[in-house]
Amino acid sequence: MSAMSEIKAYRRRDGRVGIRNYVLVISMVSCSNTVTERIARTTGTIPVVHEQGCCEFEHDHARTKLALIAAGRNPNVGAVLLVGLGCEQTNIEDVRRCVAETGKPVEAILIQREGGSPEAERKGVDIVRRLKALCESQERVPCRVADLVVGVQCGGSDWTTALSANPVIGAMTDLVVAAGGSVLMSEVAGFPGSEHIVASRAVSHDVGLQVLDMISELRAEYIETYGQKIEEVNPTPGNKAGGITTLVEKSMGNIKKMGTSPVQGVLKLGQAIPHPGLWVIDNRAQGPDPFNLTGLAMQGAVVTAFSSGRGSPVGNAVMPTLKLTGNPETFRKLGSITDFNAGAVIEGATIPETGKALYALLLEIAGGRETKSEINGNFEYIVPREAARKKRDACPLS
Amino acid sequence: MKKAIRIEPEDNVAVVAQDTSAGETLDCAGASLVAKGAVPLGHKIALSRIPRGEKIVKYAVTIGLASSDIAPGEHVHSHNVEDITNRLCNEYERAFRARKG
Structure with a gap:
């Protein structure tokens, strides 16, 4: 076992490992x-x-x-x-x-x-x-990366999110999975357009079907709720102005956080993680970033790597949030809320080497180094709720 | 020097890291590339010749098809790319569901 895959953390009586107490x-x-x-x-x-x-x-x-x-x-x-x-x-x-x-x-x-x-x-x-x-009075004990459950997320995106930050998170994901750990990816509302890529990485035919079934349902819900297909409104005019040409391209920017690791399955909120590896969490709550972040914490993630092109202070009550940005200017301007500069990629560093540096920081944080979210007291816990929109309400102002 | 970022080695497009004008030379993964026209920040630039009907590859996946012949250094966007998301997803899903285990 390499020294990189050893961390000191808290082993709980149920066998799971926490990185904070x-x-x-x-x-x-x-x-x-x-x-x-x-x-x-x-x-x-x-x-x-x-x-x-x-x-x-x-x-x-x-x-x-x-x-x-x-x-x-x-x-x-x-x-x-x-x-x-x-x-x-x-x-x-x-x-x-x-x-x-x-x-x-x-x-x-x-x-x-x-x-x-x-x-x-x-x-x-x-x-x-x-x-x-x-x-x-409790002390950290030697644990392994294989004991960790790591979430990945993005929010407050800009043109660098899909270009530098998310591919760097993807490289980190692959390192965590290669070391035997678990990674949780949610934000499934951003999957349509790339579900064939996610399904192609499924460990089995059944898991591929889970992915395709979930996205078929999502597409149907979209039509039922909004009366339009996802493709009809995506990419948005703003996306196009920013350089995104097709829906596959848009959704791949999100999927990139999963790296290229095999997908072990789709879990509902509250379902225990059966074994380590990369998992998709079917959290369809659409709302502000803390919705998804809390979903990951509910699923047992002990740390989440969160990329934000524009910068975000969010954290979680039970889970340190490692904030990175793909935009070097945002890192310079918002260093007090940002832990890592994936904008190095924009300035000439490679994605694999920057992913390795992010992984090293992740392990430091697992070993006790405080995140900016903790230093700044960002301990939000916002229950993710799915909108019950059986009937559309008319706008009271129209 | 101005830069274009190629995300995966197999991509045939890169993303420019600043507004780029025609004739400007960009560094991309150690090689240099001359912009054929203006390419705005965050937009794609062709790294090689992409004939009409060929795949546009970014993130190491097909994101669309060239709807006209694209020269190296040309801006790649809605004007020369066909969005085939529906076809990709539907064909994959149909074939996948037809397969048994």
């Missing part, structure tokens, strides 16, 4: 957000708050619950305090049990049971201080 304070319902945030602020830990947790339709609530449980289960999390109100839809005992299955300490408090907010806050702070001390 975060203590998380998770709110069960929007009514308990403030107490959650105050406990986290007092103790210097990370709050997970959200706008839901009660009066939700079944499938919306299933997503809320999955997101909260997945936050607690992520291997980067060493200990958890759950904070609820007491009468909400989210069943705090279910959440506690599902997170505790991984073997980490999980405690729960309810504001109504504690006798009010200040009382819950005091008790919560005491608990979190104890959990924090416990986590601080």
